[in-house]
């Protein structure tokens with residue numbers, strides 16, 4: 001029987017996007033052969049590449065392709081020297097990225113942070129804090145909380161002066177943190193399901209000692225946990241979570257966060273991996289049957305400082321492919337094979353500039369292509 005067709009939209013974007021996407025597509029070719037998959041991969045322009053080709057950061061044809069696909073493999077968009085030349089709402093990050101998020105209802109952001117032992121030197125923490133290597137998955141709610149809650153405004157009000165008691169005009173800014181039970185439930189399910197594919201522990205982050213939202217968050221997560229008796233749940237206040245991430249990061253498996261806490265903690269966790277070039281990310285939407293629509297991209301941007309020089313680390317883009325198989329296509333076996341190939345390549349000493357240290361014995365500096373070729377060969381041989 002012919003395997004099921006998996007349709008992938010490959011949107012490389014700007015800067016280093018096309019270079020790292022090229023390497024990810026090589027790896028996709030190798031897994032297609034090795035696992036006898038049936039893939040349909042279609043490339044389309046986005047970002048400045050979209051503006052140059054069709055006058056829009058997310059051309060209509062690119063969006064139409066995404067709608068016909070099972071998943072989007074994305075590079076990155078935006079060029080700091082060109083972005084200011086057009087109105088904000090037409091700029092790539094807003095017109096392409098935010099639009100895609102909204103269009104596909106991407107509500108869950110997953111950011112794995114893995115620091116292999118061989119890259120201990122790239123981590124800002126002392127080796128004794130790194131244990132046998134850091135391996136954390138931050139699951140962040142993406143569509144609710146303080147970033148989107150209403151009312152959200154800045155207004156002029158009258159406030160009494162501390163000296164004379166007279167009313168004086170002052171500015172007041174209001175943001176509203178709001179979550180509903182279903183919003184918390186659906187992200188909690190994502191975290192518990194992800195934990196089942198890992199070390200089966202969820203640490204739920206909140207501020208239940210101060211915020212009403214924190215109390216609701218904790219209640220709902222505790223209730224959802226009952227459906228996952230094989231997964232351990234602990235609750236942690238966000239301030240303690242921020243501290244524990246640098247004191248003892250190895251205690252964490254899955255870190256479940258609302259939108260703003262997740263924004264902050266996922267960047268803190270990312271710093272532990274030493275380089276943006278190592279960090280993939282997944283944004284997930286609705287699930288139907290075995291498939292979950294997803295958007296997979298490196299955590300970093302277009303890195304214009306190194307674009308076109310064969311210097312970019314393609315690992316974040318390649319690991320994004322692994323996430324696509326794990327979370328969109330339900331193929332953890334393929335994801336593990338790609339991750340093992342990356343691990344093998346790193347263990348063999350290959351390093352792009354961002355993860356290279358002259359002090360490391362046995363390490364060899366390579367370019368984007370050579371790193372991609374080595375990982376592709378490791379997938380094929382694995």
Ligand code: NAD
Pocket residue numbers: 016020075076077078079080083093097276277278297298299300301302303304305306311312313314316354
């Ligand atoms: P950046 O992430 O592009 O670069 C920050 C630093 O990390 C740079 O020194 C860069 O060389 C390095 N870096 C990033 N990825 C790397 C890789 N794969 N290998 C080696 N080094 C890597 O952030 P920036 O410079 O602030 O932003 C550049 C542009 O990217 C901006 O236009 C920004 O708006 C855009 N951006 C896009 C996305 C996205 O598409 N999701 C995300 C972030 C930034």
